[in-house]
Amino acid sequence: MHTCKSVQESIEKFLVGSNVKVVNPRGDDVHFSAEVEWRGFESLSRVEQHKKVYAAFNNNFSECGMPLHALQIKCKLPEIKNTK
């Protein structure tokens, strides 16, 4: 059974240094939506970025049912902060 927290932890553990926000928009514990901010996305295509996130689950999607039914993904690069 996945929870927002377990989905978040799986991604953060796999993409070291990433900052992940996960919501469960339908409140059903099977459809999740993740916003993933990670420096490693730089210079990767959209498809490659999403593949990185899928890899955190060993590409283990059942599509319909367990282990992870649906994960919407939004990949972002961290904003460069002005450090003075």
Place this chain on the structure above:
Amino acid sequence: MDTKLKQEIENMIKQNKVFLFMKGEKDMPMCGFSRQVVTILNELNVDFKTFNILSDEKIRAAVKEYSSWPTYPQVYVNGEFIGGCDIITEMFEEGELQKLFLKN
């Protein structure tokens, strides 16, 4: 992957400029994410063909292996995998999809 299956997939994606592997049929999608992609492609007036992966377990497994992409829907343009529902939606919202179809 079975060569015949691979050939079958390549025939579909190369003989159609825009091809969508989806759950259900174009006029009756069986999943909200597939429906969303159909809606976007219709909105852009794009001519596209679809294959219902729920109708063929072998193709369903083979396409995932072909693209190294674990979920459906999957959109191909000129034989190249472009993305699933999130990417297509993002590209549509940012005007990139429109540009891609204008170019092709």
